[in-house]
Amino acid sequence: MHLQDDLPLPLQHLRCRAQYHALQFVSPILSMGLQAVQKLQSTGPYVAVHLRYEPDWIVHTGCLYDEATNAYMEKWASERNIQFQSNVTESDLRKQAGLCPITPQETAHILKALGVDSMTTIYFAGGAMNEGAKLMRPLHRAFPRHVVTKDDLLQSTIGNLASRPSVLAAIDYIVCLHSDFLMMTAGGNMGMMLRGHRFYLGDFKETFQPYGPALVPALLGPRPNLTHLGNLLAQQRMQKAQDPLDARRLLKFYDRPWECVCEKALPSATA
Template identity: 30%
Template sequence: MVTANGGLNQQRVAVCNAVAIARLLNATLVVPRFLYSSVWKDVSRFSDIYQEEHFINYLTPDIRIVKELPEELQSLDLEAIGSLITDTDIRKESKPSFYVKNILPLLIQNRVVHFLGFGNRLAFDPIPSQLQRLRCRCNFHALEFVPKIQETGALLLQRVRRCPQPGLLDHYLVGPYAESMLKEKGGHSGKASKYLALHLRFEIDMVAHSLCEFGGGEEERQELEAFRKVHFPALTLLKKSSKLPSPAALREEGLCPLTPEEAVLMLAALGFKRKTYVYVAGANIYGGRSRLVALNSLYPNLVTKETLLSASELEPFKNFSSQLAALDFIVCTAADAFAMTDSGSQLSSLVSGYRIYYGGGKMPTIRPNKRRLADIFTKNNTIEWRVFEQRVRKAVRQTKHVQTRPVARSIYRYPRGNECMCFTE
């Protein structure tokens, strides 16, 4: 049994890792559950987001998946018998040998183990190629969104393009709704307008965890510290017991998320014109609407799922942050160009990997080198715009190449390799 933590994208990684571990241990997997989070506040079940029958059937050649524990095991006190395994019991990115040595004996003895809060707890290297391939199959093929999400995702794509013409990746993201939307509009064959999707990873959890400062003075410091005490108590304790780098040092090293204002400068320097349609993913930007003033001023054709959908169309997703994140995933993945402000976020990693896997090299992703950009931004009071453009473009150009997966890096972000997909040089 697996109960995955985090939001939609962390849960997706956990599910794929759980599938691989079930195969490794020759165990039956119970359809994963999702842990309620005080940050995400979403009670969605697996079947509320993904097509459960497709997940089970697609992976049948690889592992056995059931919807519930057998009746004779449901009454067991898993914590009392030592079969409840938390993230504190497993090191981050543990090797397969850890599970064989420590988890398999428990599984054989008690017939069931439950990974509670399971996340990024399986290494990417070294790992048998069949397990790596299975994680890839799970992420790119077994996890399909439910019709409710696909249908609304297709509606978003039609409206952001201002045309029902399907895009290159629509079939993989919204299934039959890619074609049905076209038929409903009488077979309209007009050319779809291009759009840029921008993932602003600037929610309060990211801002607080970074330990950076963003110009809000003492009021900001107190607000973020209060958030850390509730949601990141370990980080609060670490601050008290250790001397951590200053906010200025963190920014210099490129460890702070780009602010919306910095994102505007990056896009303008890269040549995105004022008329560009920009879809902004992410909810509850820290600082509220005032933080988006610069972005909105330079790019008036800025839209979000909240502005593209009516109140009644959004109602079924209200209070379900993971389902809303699934809509962002669809629109970002299908975009003509995708720009991220933090290359370490799960959404950005999964979206860029999906675009590589299905995009055939035609889906550009803008991944900033935050350390280089930080150096450029600190000089933006005196630098000439022409020089600023050149430096930003150089900083982004160095990260744009689609490369074979580096050793120990995520298969979900870097699917290009023999264990996941065929490719040619």
């Protein structure tokens, strides 16, 4: 437990006021983010997926995929004078341990196993490999109404800000925050902050991160059993929903700000 996660309640309340009320994105970024949200909501409920299938993340993990992806990774690393070294054995061990980034194809399988309809509007956040568009084709085929920030929603208004990753990340945050269902394919600070923020808002919109190691056997092969995969995912979601209250502070404060949520005692069964 971090010291910052075990402060007196008044200080924890102050942290929530600062984190979720006082701190705000600057007006131009907030306006663009809310504009994107309104466009998405105009067609009905939407799903947001924080897809951590990014070149720097893949190179860092040293995971290998198909020939096209590996060639793209080598080219990407070479252009930036980054050494990309891995071997099949090490990569296979990482995959079996659930340590490799979830691919677009695997993401499509997971969404389908969760029951997401193919015509659902899905917002893909994160620095996914838009330059390597062919690597994203499985998602394009599975969900033809997919949306990518800089390509679709804000093309006419984002202007020169499109070259600033921090601005794009801020827009991703706003759109993910207001989504009807948020799925993250990997951990990280942004995911932790979004989980806590959505929990604090209290509108009961689910935030879900699949636990990779348990899903590896079900995801192996070009056509996994979606029924089996769906059952595994349902178990993970149920376990998450039934986390014991006495284990709440096992999570970092910003991941689950319990102290800032009002609790109402349930009426006694004998009352």
